[in-house]
Amino acid sequence: MTGFWLVLRRDLSLAFKQGGAAMLALAFFVVTVTLFPLGVGPSPDILARIGPGVIWVAALLSALLSLDRLFQADLEDGSLDLLVLAPLPLQATVLAKCAAHWLSTGLPLIAAAPVLGLLMNMPAEGIWTLLAAMVLGTPSLSLIGAIGAALTVAVRRGGVLLSLLVLPLYIPVLIFGVAAVDAATVGLSVRPHLLLLSAISLGSVVLAPVAAAPALRLALE
Amino acid sequence: MHRFANPTRFLRLADAILPWSAAIAVLTITAGLIWGLGFAPPDYQQGDTVRIMFVHVPSAWMALFIYGAMAVSSAVALIWKHAVADLVAKASAPIGAGFCLICLISGSLWGEPMWGTWWQWDARLTSMLILLFLYIGYMALWQAFDDPQRAAKAAAILALVGSVNLPIIKFSVDWWNTLHQPASVFTLSGPKIHISMLMPLLLMAVGFKAYYVSVLVLRTRAEIMARRIRALRLTYAQAEAAE
Numbered sequence: 001m002t003g004f005w006l007v008l009r010r011d012l013s014l015a016f017k018q019g020g021a022a023m024l025a026l027a028f029f030v031v032t033v034t035l036f037p038l039g040v041g042p043s044p045d046i047l048a049r050i051g052p053g054v055i056w057v058a059a060l061l062s063a064l065l066s067l068d069r070l071f072q073a074d075l076e077d078g079s080l081d082l083l084v085l086a087p088l089p090l091q092a093t094v095l096a097k098c099a100a101h102w103l104s105t106g107l108p109l110i111a112a113a114p115v116l117g118l119l120m121n122m123p124a125e126g127i128w129t130l131l132a133a134m135v136l137g138t139p140s141l142s143l144i145g146a147i148g149a150a151l152t153v154a155v156r157r158g159g160v161l162l163s164l165l166v167l168p169l170y171i172p173v174l175i176f177g178v179a180a181v182d183a184a185t186v187g188l189s190v191r192p193h194l195l196l197l198s199a200i201s202l203g204s205v206v207l208a209p210v211a212a213a214p215a216l217r218l219a220l221e
Numbered sequence: 222m223h224r225f226a227n228p229t230r231f232l233r234l235a236d237a238i239l240p241w242s243a244a245i246a247v248l249t250i251t252a253g254l255i256w257g258l259g260f261a262p263p264d265y266q267q268g269d270t271v272r273i274m275f276v277h278v279p280s281a282w283m284a285l286f287i288y289g290a291m292a293v294s295s296a297v298a299l300i301w302k303h304a305v306a307d308l309v310a311k312a313s314a315p316i317g318a319g320f321c322l323i324c325l326i327s328g329s330l331w332g333e334p335m336w337g338t339w340w341q342w343d344a345r346l347t348s349m350l351i352l353l354f355l356y357i358g359y360m361a362l363w364q365a366f367d368d369p370q371r372a373a374k375a376a377a378i379l380a381l382v383g384s385v386n387l388p389i390i391k392f393s394v395d396w397w398n399t400l401h402q403p404a405s406v407f408t409l410s411g412p413k414i415h416i417s418m419l420m421p422l423l424l425m426a427v428g429f430k431a432y433y434v435s436v437l438v439l440r441t442r443a444e445i446m447a448r449r450i451r452a453l454r455l456t457y458a459q460a461e462a463a464e
Contacts, residue, residue: 147379151362151379154366161365164361165362168386175347211381214374218374
């Protein structure tokens with residue numbers, strides 16, 4: 001278990017030190033959402049209508065943007081070889097790296113989401129639900145993304161391929177994330193959507209490390 | 222199963238299967254099309270547009286079936302390092318993507334007169350579109366690696382991850398209230414459509430499956446040959462480099 005915390009702490013400090021990607025993803029998130037009022041016009045009704053979708057799509061893309069470095073930096077400087085050889089099972093290493101990725105990119109996005117929700121003129125109950133949906137849903141973005149990142153780590157120009165592989169798998173998260181907020185704004189129960197989001201996240205906690213670990217071994221062959 | 226890990230033995234089996242599957246495909250698709258387009262009764266609500274069903278429904282079944290076949294042969298390739306299974310998976314992908322595309326296009330053509338719209342973002346249509354993206358991603362991953370062995374493994378992992386989508390597509394019409402009608406052939410209480418429409422539909426389904434088998438055999442044969450040519454070229458290049 002100490003190995004797990006070591007990998008987690010290492011990745012976290014790398015993400016927040018100089019040259020780390022944590023704050024870049026957040027900046028991308030904010031800028032992307034800001035583009036929409038400029039693009040579709042500042043009409044409050046339209047913004048409130050598309051707000052949840054825009055925020056979720058921007059969150060998906062910013063998670064994706066920071067994913068291609070999830071394993072690549074380690075592959076380039078050779079530390080991936082050591083992580084594979086380490087006594088900690090590779091699946092646990094993947095899980096630790098996903099946890100670090102979520103803490104360094106997912107959490108800032110969640111923190112910024114309410115402010116962006118206000119900018120998009122979303123009602124208060126919508127913002128609270130958005131917050132809950134993002135807390136439950138964004139872990140799966142890091143986990144599902146790790147599968148794609150592991151598969152494309154050894155591929156030249158893997159970034160574009162990564163988005164082709166990962167975005168289709170993100171679609172359920174997007175659908176239920178937006179559906180939860182829409183349900184809250186019209187006064188329906190948000191419970192089923194939040195439960196489904198949690199199910200996706202919990203399922204990917206189990207499946208993603210199992211799929212990503214052999215993909216990483218393959219990259220080192 | 223391991224008997225057919227030997228490509229030569231697989232090729233012999235393939236040669237034996239191909240004439241039969243091709244003949245079945247031609248006969249059943251011809252018969253199914255003539256029956257379905259010419260003799261099956263028009264629907265009491267939908268009129269003659271219901272005949273799109275004879276292409277649309279079997280191709281949807283095939284798109285799902287082929288992804289399933291791809292996932293199973295990917296698992297076989299990963300677990301037992303089966304030499305032909307990953308080629309079967311690779312050869313299946315474009316066929317499945319083709320059927321998926323046919324299903325989406327014919328569904329769109331059917332949707333315009335019936336629902337008044339070419340496209341509707343409901344669960345069945347969206348999940349079918351995701352299936353097409355999965356096929357495309359799978360094929361792109363094969364292209365991304367120089368070394369076919371590594372490409373095979375990476376693609377196999379992706380195929381297995383993507384197979385999560387299959388039950389979602391199958392049950393999307395039951396789980397969500399959608400514009401797309403729920404299952405009417407494979408239900409617990411038996412098929413809900415009349416025998417005069419069911420028969421040509423099943424003929425088409427058999428025909429599409431036989432078509433898949435024939436093209437799969439052809440494509441797998443080509444993949445085995447391509448792999449042999451690659452091995453020969455590598456051997457020559459190494460021999461030349463050694464001189």
